[in-house]
Amino acid sequence: MNFANSQGANAGVGTVNPFLKKFPVRAACGAVIAIVVYLSAQAYLAFPSPDNIPSSVPTEPVKSQSELGNIPPLPRIDYDHPPAPRLVSHQIKPGDTLGALLGSFGTDERDINRIVTCRGECRQLHKLIPGATLITRLTHDSRLISVGQSLPYGQIQQYRVYPDSVEVTLSPLERRSIPTYKHVVIHDGESPISAALRTGGIKEATVLRATQILEYDIDFWRNVYPNDDFEIYFDQIFVNDEYVQDGDIHVLRFTNRGRLHEAYLHTDGLHYEADGSAIQKQFLKAPLRYKRISSNFSNARKHPILGYTRAHRGVDYAAPRGTPIRSTADGVVSSVVRNDRAAGNYLAVNHSNGYVTRYMHLSGFASGITNGTRVTRGSTIGYVGSTGLSTGPHLHYEVIKNGRHLNPLTVPNPSVESLEGPQRGLFLANVETYLNTLEGLREQNLIVEPVAVAQ
Ligand SMILES: [Zn+2]
Numbered sequence: 001m002n003f004a005n006s007q008g009a010n011a012g013v014g015t016v017n018p019f020l021k022k023f024p025v026r027a028a029c030g031a032v033i034a035i036v037v038y039l040s041a042q043a044y045l046a047f048p049s050p051d052n053i054p055s056s057v058p059t060e061p062v063k064s065q066s067e068l069g070n071i072p073p074l075p076r077i078d079y080d081h082p083p084a085p086r087l088v089s090h091q092i093k094p095g096d097t098l099g100a101l102l103g104s105f106g107t108d109e110r111d112i113n114r115i116v117t118c119r120g121e122c123r124q125l126h127k128l129i130p131g132a133t134l135i136t137r138l139t140h141d142s143r144l145i146s147v148g149q150s151l152p153y154g155q156i157q158q159y160r161v162y163p164d165s166v167e168v169t170l171s172p173l174e175r176r177s178i179p180t181y182k183h184v185v186i187h188d189g190e191s192p193i194s195a196a197l198r199t200g201g202i203k204e205a206t207v208l209r210a211t212q213i214l215e216y217d218i219d220f221w222r223n224v225y226p227n228d229d230f231e232i233y234f235d236q237i238f239v240n241d242e243y244v245q246d247g248d249i250h251v252l253r254f255t256n257r258g259r260l261h262e263a264y265l266h267t268d269g270l271h272y273e274a275d276g277s278a279i280q281k282q283f284l285k286a287p288l289r290y291k292r293i294s295s296n297f298s299n300a301r302k303h304p305i306l307g308y309t310r311a312h313r314g315v316d317y318a319a320p321r322g323t324p325i326r327s328t329a330d331g332v333v334s335s336v337v338r339n340d341r342a343a344g345n346y347l348a349v350n351h352s353n354g355y356v357t358r359y360m361h362l363s364g365f366a367s368g369i370t371n372g373t374r375v376t377r378g379s380t381i382g383y384v385g386s387t388g389l390s391t392g393p394h395l396h397y398e399v400i401k402n403g404r405h406l407n408p409l410t411v412p413n414p415s416v417e418s419l420e421g422p423q424r425g426l427f428l429a430n431v432e433t434y435l436n437t438l439e440g441l442r443e444q445n446l447i448v449e450p451v452a453v454a455q
Pocket of ligand 1: 295312314315316395396
């Protein structure tokens with residue numbers, strides 16, 4: 001594999017997010033992905049940020065091209081064989097105990113014992129602070145090197161473990177955001193882009209956030225093709241010179257079948273297209289993670305069970321039974337019907353601008369979904385089944401506007417809110433800086449050859 005990274009790369013390996021480790025994305029269903037994204041986002045948002053820690057971007061200015069010119073050439077890293085030590089960062093929750101956490105990271109029992117039975121100053125670490133981050137360094141064979149927790153007053157309380165003792169140090173917590181650039185060319189279009197990006201050395205949590213930012217325009221699970229080209233410019237966050245996690249995604253540029261999709265971070269924390277128009281659209285591209293489209297929208301087709309020809313007013317998405325189905329836009333549930341002879345279990349959602357979406361053949365509804373329930377774009381409303389007139393598990397999905405059925409795959413998708421006035425001016429200036437920065441990075445020969453994607 002090949003990839004490029006602007007700097008700080010060698011510090012960025014070996015971090016384990018326990019959630020991601022437990023649930024590899026390829027095997028995970030949509031719900032698990034949603035949970036992982038949620039938890040990762042929570043972990044990220046909840047990173048300790050005492051007032052005296054400088055906040056990261058978007059307020060931080062982007063490095064100029066000349067500054068970036070000083071970056072030394074980067075070592076290539078083999079992500080399949082991450083070098084020791086291993087760094088684990090964990091956001092402390094109420095009820096967490098040091099021994100249990102160290103155990104869950106796979107720490108050697110001898111070291112766990114030494115630290116949980118230590119006396120004197122070291123006992124301070126036995127009081128974990130919920131919300132703080134526990135940062136643990138382990139050797140490749142799981143011996144404890146150090147463990148520390150960030151303290152509310154901007155310091156890190158750290159314990160280094162030696163064969164016969166535990167040494168306590170208290171050091172100021174210095175948090176830095178290092179801009180990082182990666183460029184991946186998709187080689188094998190059959191794989192989800194997440195695999196390609198992971199292969200390129202980008203953390204899964206960041207890949208998932210990237211796909212969420214662009215999912216209004218691209219169905220990342222299906223519509224990725226050979227030679228599609230992905231650039232990402234994001235922050236890696238370091239605490240006391242140790243990589244902790246990825247931060248903001250500043251720029252995403254994804255060329256999908258020759259068409260460029262762009263996203264740039266604004267100071268309001270949202271991403272916009274290069275001209276300041278909103279990326280968030282009213283509708284998601286697809287209501288679920290599906291295997292294939294088993295039947296397209298058409299005005300006339302032979303019904304597989306009824307035998308006669310009639311219009312198919314929606315799209316059929318084949319997917320395993322139980323796959324979560326998401327509302328494609330914000331709205332209010334307008335009907336919940338059980339065991340309809342044709343549609344089986346189905347529900348309809350009313351949206352703004354005169355749109356209605358309908359979801360049929362469900363195995364069941366998400367908890368709390370009844371007539372009148374308010375749903376947000378992307379929230380789970382039900383699960384794939386094969387109820388009613390259906391030959392196998394699939395979702396029949398319809399989009400209706402003012403009483404007329406539209407093809408869900410080509411429905412016009414209005415933008416939510418675009419930037420205007422002075423905010424747009426500020427944004428456009430930032431985009432220019434971003435683009436200059438990226439150009440500089442590309443010129444440094446950081447562009448890489450196509451990535452071979454494992455199936
Ligand atoms: Zn259908």
